[in-house]
Amino acid sequence: MAGLAAFIAVGRIGLDAQPARIVTALLLVAPATFTNIICGQNGFLTAALLAGGFLLLDTRPVVAGLLRGLLSYKPHLGLIVAPALMALGAWRTVAVAAITAFVLAAASGLAFGFEPWRLFVGVTLHKQTAMLEAFQGFFTRMLVSPYAGLRHLGLSHNQAMLAQAGLSVLAIAAVVVLLRGARNREDVLAMVAAAAFVVSPYTLTYDLPVLALVIARYAARRPHWRRRESYLLGFAWAIPMLTIPLL
Numbered sequence: 001m002a003g004l005a006a007f008i009a010v011g012r013i014g015l016d017a018q019p020a021r022i023v024t025a026l027l028l029v030a031p032a033t034f035t036n037i038i039c040g041q042n043g044f045l046t047a048a049l050l051a052g053g054f055l056l057l058d059t060r061p062v063v064a065g066l067l068r069g070l071l072s073y074k075p076h077l078g079l080i081v082a083p084a085l086m087a088l089g090a091w092r093t094v095a096v097a098a099i100t101a102f103v104l105a106a107a108s109g110l111a112f113g114f115e116p117w118r119l120f121v122g123v124t125l126h127k128q129t130a131m132l133e134a135f136q137g138f139f140t141r142m143l144v145s146p147y148a149g150l151r152h153l154g155l156s157h158n159q160a161m162l163a164q165a166g167l168s169v170l171a172i173a174a175v176v177v178l179l180r181g182a183r184n185r186e187d188v189l190a191m192v193a194a195a196a197f198v199v200s201p202y203t204l205t206y207d208l209p210v211l212a213l214v215i216a217r218y219a220a221r222r223p224h225w226r227r228r229e230s231y232l233l234g235f236a237w238a239i240p241m242l243t244i245p246l247l
Contacts, residue, residue: 003044004033010052011213019220026216032209035240041206046074050081050196050210053097054189057090065093069100074207076200083172084192087179132201133157144208144243147201164201171198186221190214208240 008027012020027033036043053067068085071077085094109117131139135151146167150160175195182188193210197203215233225233235242 003042003048004037006048007033007044007209007213010048010055011216013052013055015217015220019217022220023213023216026219027209027212030209030212030216031238031241032205032212036206036209039206041204043206043209046071046077046207047210047213050077050193051189051213053081053093054192055185057088057093057185057188061090061093062096064090065096066100068093068097069104072097072101072104076202077196079168080172080175080192080195080199083176084179084188084195087176088182088188128202139204141243142204142206143202144197144205144239145201145203146198161201168199171195186214186217190218205240205243211236211239 008024011023011027015023032043049067049071053064053071056064056067068081071081082094085097105117131137132147135157140148140151145164147160147164150163151157155163172195175191178191179188182191193214196210197207215237218233
């Protein structure tokens, strides 16, 4: 519930009263919200940190950096977040994010010892790779990355990973190029959030609330969409509830 409250609060950043109420209502009924509650996962926190970091980039760059540093608990998202911030020239935010991540890691080591870090690198990462290679069990229906889609189409682990690597490079390059001319932080957030699910092979349905937040803000501020926009964003809105029955 605390994560949901933070998620909604970030969704309302910079909005007037009426759009803020619309965003609140949409996020409360979003499929991503129900999926995250059912899974009992951390998607609300991830969305709040990721979205807040970009929506506050101009007005509160230090706070944006703190949020970005806290997001280091999801290191695979750094694959797109770090290049995006560099493309935007947000060096102050990058510096604060790096310091925050370092302090957080050091504090965890002082509190619990550094053995968990050794085990994460030496054991957990290998087990995660083994799970992807085996590609069995219910979690395969929750993966929403290009890698997962290609595995469901019958490609081997190595083939899917090779294709994933190529798509990751293309997505990062596209975001870096597009962000150079971006002025609207909402559009920046939309590009980064969408690319996050292309860049990493290990993104799951409970990570999708950030896309719901982006769509809700667009809906509140742009009530009239072109038909193709309605179809595309409507499908993206429904993805958290569609992945399991579709696969």
